[in-house]
Amino acid sequence: MTATQAAPGNLDDEAVLLVGHGSRREKSNEQVRTLAADLEARLGVPADAGFLELAEPAISEAIAGLAATVSRITVVQLSLFAASHVKNDVPLAVQRARADHDEITVHNGAHLGIHPALVDLLDDRAAAVERSLGVDRAADDVAIVLCARGSSDPDANGDAHKLARLLYEGRAFDRVEATFIGVTEPVLDDTLHTVAKGRPDAVVVLPYMLGDGVLAGRIRDRTAEFDAEYPYVDAAAGDPLGTDPRLLDVLGDRWQEARTDSVDMSCDTCKYKVELDGYEEDAGGARAMLRALTHREAHADREAVDDDPHVHDAPDHHVAVCTNQTCAADGAPAVLERLRQAARDSEACDARITRSSCLGRCGDGPMVAVSPDGVWYSDVDAADADRIVSSHLDRDRIVSDLVDQTL
Numbered sequence: 001m002t003a004t005q006a007a008p009g010n011l012d013d014e015a016v017l018l019v020g021h022g023s024r025r026e027k028s029n030e031q032v033r034t035l036a037a038d039l040e041a042r043l044g045v046p047a048d049a050g051f052l053e054l055a056e057p058a059i060s061e062a063i064a065g066l067a068a069t070v071s072r073i074t075v076v077q078l079s080l081f082a083a084s085h086v087k088n089d090v091p092l093a094v095q096r097a098r099a100d101h102d103e104i105t106v107h108n109g110a111h112l113g114i115h116p117a118l119v120d121l122l123d124d125r126a127a128a129v130e131r132s133l134g135v136d137r138a139a140d141d142v143a144i145v146l147c148a149r150g151s152s153d154p155d156a157n158g159d160a161h162k163l164a165r166l167l168y169e170g171r172a173f174d175r176v177e178a179t180f181i182g183v184t185e186p187v188l189d190d191t192l193h194t195v196a197k198g199r200p201d202a203v204v205v206l207p208y209m210l211g212d213g214v215l216a217g218r219i220r221d222r223t224a225e226f227d228a229e230y231p232y233v234d235a236a237a238g239d240p241l242g243t244d245p246r247l248l249d250v251l252g253d254r255w256q257e258a259r260t261d262s263v264d265m266s267c268d269t270c271k272y273k274v275e276l277d278g279y280e281e282d283a284g285g286a287r288a289m290l291r292a293l294t295h296r297e298a299h300a301d302r303e304a305v306d307d308d309p310h311v312h313d314a315p316d317h318h319v320a321v322c323t324n325q326t327c328a329a330d331g332a333p334a335v336l337e338r339l340r341q342a343a344r345d346s347e348a349c350d351a352r353i354t355r356s357s358c359l360g361r362c363g364d365g366p367m368v369a370v371s372p373d374g375v376w377y378s379d380v381d382a383a384d385a386d387r388i389v390s391s392h393l394d395r396d397r398i399v400s401d402l403v404d405q406t407l
Helices: 026-043 059-067 084-100 116-133 154-168 188-196 214-229 246-259 286-298 325-329 332-345 382-395
Strands: 014-020 047-051 072-077 105-108 142-148 175-180 202-207 234-237 317-322 351-356 368-371 375-377 403-406
Touching (some): 014 059, 059 072, 072 246, 116 246, 142 188, 175 188, 325 332, 332 351
Parallel strands (some): 142 175
Antiparallel strands (some): 317 368, 375 403
16 A cells, blocks of 8 residues: 555544745745645645744644644655755654653654656656757757755765656656756756757756755756857756645655654665765764754744844744544634634734644534633634634734633
8 A cells, every 4th residue: 555545544643744944935934834734635644844944833843733632743854865954953853852742652754765756747847848948858859957956965966866867767868967056066057068068959957946946046047048058959947846746645655654664764875874985974973963963953943034044932822723533523624724824924923823632622613722812712714714813813802703711
């Protein structure tokens, strides 16, 4: 059985935490939240988003929120390759969460890695660019340049080359080259100039990134410059991965691996496990652990990212939404997501919105409790969620017709 099929057993006491890197660009953070909501719908298991840095909630906060409602949490990492965040920072955060919440089980999953669904997605991204250029790989010489971010971890960089080779195999591309926008070589500019020497009819540059952020924009700019410099070669850049549904296939498999304790990481080429030329000092893991510890402290605070990227204070309100079985059946997950969306859209709202276990008013749900005001709302629907945010959280005006009780 694959992870995209219904999982066996009772999932009422289980949740998923989708961990993204976190960005100063809220659009990128929204992508992680969207994928978490889509993953919840796909798996039939409550799913929240958490972030390593620069965005809220932090991994520890997200796990604390879920720990109030379930006894098992599976962390699924929204990282393309296994570099230091995957190997060090997230595992350390998970280990600390286990110590803080010894009453629950927390499984830690792997990164996206190499997966047939990702190769298929890249193939479609390439085909879209081919159509825009008016070329056909079956009749024209089409070169693909797969551009990843680049890492100081050779294991991660090696996977980028492997992915490029898998994209080449069995397809009518003239060639597929892996390259990087920074940190390591070959860099995009050099790869494009090298590819141009073969005089292909077209060059398709695929940004291997999740979001359409600064690096993806840089890739588009470099590709446009190359297209102008080489008039005999048509060149264009494709779209990043975005929130394509095929990502859910990969995330579902990683979830199933983690929850069944069958995660398979690459240790034979991991610089923390074996001595690699040029990386001898990294072997043994001590340096990696020190980096993870200092990195965690550097990113412990997350607001006011323009001045100090990692400073944050306690929110004005904490909103708890009951997602126990009865409330969930009455639409609590939709209420939770709508509250979060409305809060993000608001310029005045300062609230942390989390799931809660039973609030003790079964049959009157969905139930929503607002602290420190001590106001409980009952029979809340998605439209009511907008009113709670716009009136109560924005302007401190209680939505009287929804009040169940006050403390």
